[in-house]
Amino acid sequence: MSTYTARLEALRDQLKRQSLDGFVVPLTDEHMSEYVGAYAQRLAWLTGFEGSAGSAVVMPEQAAIFTDGRYTLQVRQQVDGNHWQYVPVPDVTIADWLAEHAAEGARVGYDPWLHTRQWVEEATQALAESGATLVAVESNPIDAVWADRPRPSEARLAVQPDDAAGKSSAQKRQEIADWLAAKKADAVVLSALDSIAWALNVRGGDVAHTPVALAYAIVSADGTADLYVAPDKLTDAVRQHLGNAVRLHDRTAFAPALAGFAGKRIAADPDNAVAAIFDALDAGGATVLPLRDPVVLAKAIKNAAEIAGHRAASVRDGAALSRFLRWVEETAPKGGLTELDCVAKLLEFRQATGVLKDTSFDTISATGAHGASPHYHSTPESNAELKPGELYLVDSGGQYEDGTTDVTRVVPVGEPTHEMKDRFTRVLKGNIALDTVRFPRGTNGGQLDSFARRPLWEAGLDYAHGTGHGVGAYLSVHEGPARIAKPNYPGGGPSVPLEPGMILSNEPGYYKAGEYGIRIETLVLVVERAISGGDSPMLGFETLTFVPIERSLILPDLLTPEELAWLNAYHAKVLEKIGPELDADDRAWLAAKCAPIG
Incomplete structure (x- = not known):
């Protein structure tokens, strides 16, 4: 039995333990990144596919891998066609495939920290037409069977000098504050790693080839910000650079913090912020404004x-x-x-x-x-x-x-x-x-x-x-x-x-x-x-x-x-x-x- 065949069987056994009849495996991280750290390479670990875009669905008797035209040849070279069906996107979406293959009453799992809310809504509707249900998991079943899963990077942040950035972080945060005022919003959640790096004039080393750090940020209407990042990543130089206007928190404090905006109008990007962020803001009583992250166009x-x-x-x-x-x-x-x-x-x-x-x-x-x-x-x-x-x-x-x-x-x-x-x-x-x-x-x-x-x-x-x-x-x-x-x-x-x-x-x-x-x-x-x-x-x-x-x-x-x-x-x-x-x-x-x- 090959390594990847054994991994597929191990995942199916884990799905049974979690009372699931299927699971969706995207190639992304909690920030909807294109390139991800080794700890988030779940698709490659499961299938052997090494492309930079793709997804998979595992069911009890069937499994499919979804790639676009860039990877038509590569996916066939790297993924065993005896165990995986090759599905071309956008010709066939995951939602389309689920609607056709999920049995009535099936419970198909997904990790809400790895999908957008729009995807969740589309997949939910598609499964409902087949009498099946999309289920948010509290723990990713792949993580449970990936015994030697790498730890997230511990690389430290570095300051991006203002003369290279062209604007100070204070100027950029003020521009975000002006945008918030125009939208009548109290704060915006920044979850895209490059948006955080650009807005705060910092760079990191947590993702190969992309100088970003695993973090979240919330910028408020007064131009101040809260940065959620592992404390060990912060050097004295970075702390001094960020100053008192950027409050520092452990990255693990981000999800709980989303419950603290009752009665506030909070902007979040539907393309970059995962479903779990929207769900947490909703549950905490915030009014969520699904608006494009203001940094996206500014940094472009x-x-x-x-x-x-x-x-x-x-x-x-x-x-x-x-x-x-x-x-x-x-x-x-x-x-x-x-x-x-x-x-x-x-x-x-x-x-x-x-x-x-x-x-x-x-x-x-x-x-x-x-x-x-x-x-x-x-x-x-x-x-x-x-x-x-x-x-x-x-x-x-x-x-x-x-x-x-x-x-x-x-x-x-x-x-x-x-x-x-x-x-x-x-x-x-x-x-x-x-x-x-x-x-x-x-x-x-x-x-x-x-x-x-x-x-x-x-x-x-x-x-x-x-x-x-x-x-x-x-x-x-x-x-x-x-x-x-x-x-x-x-x-x-x-x-x-x-x-x-x-x-x-x-x-x-x-x-x-x-x-x-x-x-x-x-x-x-x-x-x-x-x-x-x-x-x-x-x-x-x-x-x-x-x-x-x-x-x-x-x-x-x-x-x-x-x-x-x-x-x-x-x-x-x-x-x-x-x-x-x-x-x-x-x-x-x-x-x-x-x-x-x-």
């Missing part, structure tokens, strides 16, 4: 200091990645180079900057067929050698005190096929189309998504992921609320209008199952773009990422004169910005990569 619109910091981080990171690309180009043809060798070497180049805090996510180092899984993660078991005739895709980023980076490039090993070049060039055309688009204020990312897809659509091709996500300022590499994606793309709430100061990714791609993957990703800044003779305020994008785009994969004849001019101008900027950061040999290599085409 970067201030001048954050933008300047990101530009500096991008140049530093681009130089490290350029050194790496040269190394791959020269090393791979010799043979013996593996995906994990590349991960280690790229980390070495970034660490050589002397200021790297962490990578911004697990590096996607994928050669050949592995590149066809957009979120592939190389392991010792899957580690493959880069071989002639393959495309090598590397999607990676760095966390620096002044900025968070995310960039994808593709390198051919040996001679690429004409088809590879065609697909790469179409992806490039989509990247250029989005980079150069002009749009009126009020436009959201969903309205721009098709610009990046059109060159692929014209050849009967597409890709099963979003085209762009928001990026934080030394925070989450995937940041809401802005995104560029089809309206039904899973993950995140409704699209919001893009505003100057937002930083997003621009990453169209193409994936041929069993053969190769292509993605070209740069980060862009939303800026004002005046158009002569126009009568509407317009916006556009400023490119922030400067790393050469592989010229040997480009079919110049597929590019219009305008696209070719864009490419040559982009490479001229890459050489201008990155060249001075390199030694003579690397600079000569970069100059050749950035030479004009056509």
